[in-house]
Amino acid sequence: MxxxxxxxxxxxxxxxxxxxxxxxxxxxxxxxxxxxxxxxxxxxxxxxxxxxxxxxxxxxxxxxxxxxxxxxxxxxxxxxxxxxxxxxxxxxxxxxxxxxxxxxxxxxxxxxxxxxxxxxxxxxxxxxxxxxxxxxxxxxxxxxxxxxxxxxxxxxxxxxxxxxxxxxxxxxxxxxxxxxxxxxxxxxxxxxxxxxxxxxxxxxxxxxxxxxxxxxxxxxxxxxxxxxxxxxxxxxxxxxxxxxxxxxxxxxxxxxxxxxxxxxxxxxxxxxxxxxxxxxxxxxxxxxxxxxxxxxxxxxxxxxxxxxxxxxxxxxxxxxxxxxxxxxxxDTPAPALDQGQPLAVADVKGDIRFDGVSFAYAGRDRVLEDVSAHIPAGTVAAFIGTTGSGKSTLAKLLMRFYEPARGQVLLDGVPIATLRLHDLRRAIGFVSQDVFLFDGTIAENIAYGAIGRAGPVDAAEIERVAKLAEAHEFITSLPQGYDTLVGERGQKLSGGQRQRLSLARAILKDAPILVLDEATSAVDNETEAAIQRSLETIAIGRTTLVIAHRLTTIRHADQVFTVEDGRIACVRGRVG
Structure with missing residues (x-):
């Protein structure tokens, strides 16, 4: 044989x-x-x-x-x-x-x-x-x-x-x-x-x-x-x-x-x-x-x-x-992106609940243990904690990058595991600490947030979201403006500039849920202040999850969850 x-x-x-x-x-x-x-x-x-x-x-x-x-x-x-x-x-x-x-x-x-x-x-x-x-x-x-x-x-x-x-x-x-x-x-x-x-x-x-x-x-x-x-x-x-x-x-x-x-x-x-x-x-x-x-x-x-x-x-x-x-x-098994209960983005209110969630990465100790948290629709929730405490993992579970070992995550009372994966992710704008920009122009990278929408995005809309992300000023100072090539992974721009473009991209997506995963941890004070000012505007009317380890980043949060060793140690109200 x-x-x-x-x-x-x-x-x-x-x-x-x-x-x-x-x-x-x-x-x-x-x-x-x-x-x-x-x-x-x-x-x-x-x-x-x-x-x-x-x-x-x-x-x-x-x-x-x-x-x-x-x-x-x-x-x-x-x-x-x-x-x-x-x-x-x-x-x-x-x-x-x-x-x-x-x-x-x-x-x-x-x-x-x-x-x-x-x-x-x-x-x-x-x-x-x-x-x-x-x-x-x-x-x-x-x-x-x-x-x-x-x-x-x-x-x-x-x-x-x-x-x-x-x-x-x-x-x-x-x-x-x-x-x-x-x-x-x-x-x-x-x-x-x-x-x-x-x-x-x-x-x-x-x-x-x-x-x-x-x-x-x-x-x-x-x-x-x-x-x-x-x-x-x-x-x-x-x-x-x-x-x-x-x-x-x-x-x-x-x-x-x-x-x-x-x-x-x-x-x-x-x-x-x-x-x-x-x-x-x-x-x-x-x-x-x-x-x-x-x-x-x-x-x-x-x-x-x-x-x-x-x-x-x-x-x-x-x-x-x-x-x-x-x-x-x-032939590697993959989750079906188009199977499950349809979710109309326009109907998403943004009520999020983590219900007894436990999770461990393959071959590692458990990262989350019986985590329960409720973020009402339209509020700003912050998760703070030391590096490795598990706070970023919560965002990944919400995006269904991973599936919990126990418990479930619910959106508007519906387990996200039963929703169409494409629809779920269209309802979430995501800004990561590790910003990835494609080898193209600034305008093309911002317009990436409009993928899945009907019709092309125009220059006026790109400029509008860039202003909201406080990126318009540095963009117009460049010789080619919005047509400036950013280079592979955005290497021609500074870290703060890349982060603002990432935020503009997420704003253009106009999702009912916004997740900022350590978005200001590697930027200068000026960029952090700019992102904070942007959040005061863009968080209105949408559920926002801010994952951070600096208190200055979460001073406008409606509630603050402190994560320690994979558990919610305490919950506080607005701190700023």
Missing amino acids: RLLNPAAPLRRLYRYGFRHRAQMRWAVFCSIMNKLCDLAPEILIGAAVDVVVRRDQSFLASAGLVDPVWQVGLLGVLTLLVWGGESLFQYLYQVAWRNLAQTMQHELRLDAFAHVQKLDMAFFEDRSTGSLVSILNDDINQLERFLDDGANRILQISTGCLGVGAVFFAIQPTIAVLSMLPMPFIIAGSFWFQYKAEPLYAEVREKAGLISARLANSLTGIATIKSYTAEDREAVGLAADSDTYRKANGAAIKLSSAFIPVVRMGVLAGFMVTLVYGGWLALEGSLAIGAYSVLIFLSQRLLWPLTEMGSTVDLYQRAMASTRRVLDLI
Whole structure:
């Protein structure tokens, strides 16, 4: 059963691409026809030799065309048709396979990326960004290379073996049997190679993912690396990972390189049988010279392509290792975003209740223990506490980034676990301590808050929310204003500027619930004061949760929950 394992990813890939079965069948047909046309010239050469040697006693003469001149003329026409057909079908199969490869690559990448975005936050705890990027990019590209060329090569080798085998048996069954004796050993060797190579190529893909992860981490943290003058340390780390990848590849290369010489000896044995035994039969007159010529030519067309099986299987194994990683990612269970009770954002009042909530991150001690809190609609509630006390986890549970181990969170009296996840998150504006800006303009980053709304957002509305977030002044001071590019992750802006844009984005979303998770913990006093002034305006008419560890941040809160060791230690009224 283990020997069948390498085909399992191929079956999964076929099921995935079943909607393209018509295009697959057309590509397969063109590959087969191209190979049949490719084999025909050897048969025509044998027929030509037969005409020259036997003239009016040739095979074509027995078919009714007696004149040797007409026989040669017919062979010329057939040769033209065969070569034309081979060229035509080569063009057609290349177009078909390459288009199929591009389509499958495109759809796999989109489906995998869309699925990754649906996975809950717990999935990302044990996986690096670089590893996921490696799957979404490198592995899918590896699969594209196989569909672009490898699938056609497998089909052509198979077609060649069957086609040539049929001609051999038709001409001389004994030679056919003897020349094909090496084939079972070659095929068995291919399966053995697959069996041995599968774990090697799986390891190669894993090591490639580690390199991608290290590169992503290093480039993202380049400022930290430079500040600690740790360039040499990072280079050493990359060298170690790259060397591990090189060694993993080396083991696979060593195995695949040994395969071809072994196959070559099997090919030689089959060819020698045809050459020697067929020649002996031709000398004694029991095998026609033309037929002997066909067998000699076709024996090479039968056996020599098998030497390509090593590289073909090598390509196949790499592609199947990548296919398994991509499809395993797509098959990872994800919460259904569109299932559950619909929630109209306009009808949300914003009454929030945490009812006996307990939670622990995977592999860690419990973060929250039997937490109960009620935030009436339209009020400002603050959660304060030391780092690691669990206050930010409450916001993540409200957003359903995670699910509580016990208890439940209710919105307007309805358990949020029963609501459509998309609808729930549309009802919440979220401003995090770790601001993420996309590599685009300031206006585009603010407009991100309008996703899901009908119609485009205009410049006037973007400017309005920027003023509410007290970001308009610094934006207009920039040379390109709202068209200023912020750079990757907003690196061209200061931390305070990024935070104000994040707040403007959340204001534009105009959600009935606003969550500020340590939004002022890493900003200067001026930015904190600006955010405080903005909150006095934007908190009106909506439920606001402020998570902080400084009292200045929560002085306008209607109630303050102090979180200690995962529990609500006390509740106070307005402090400012």
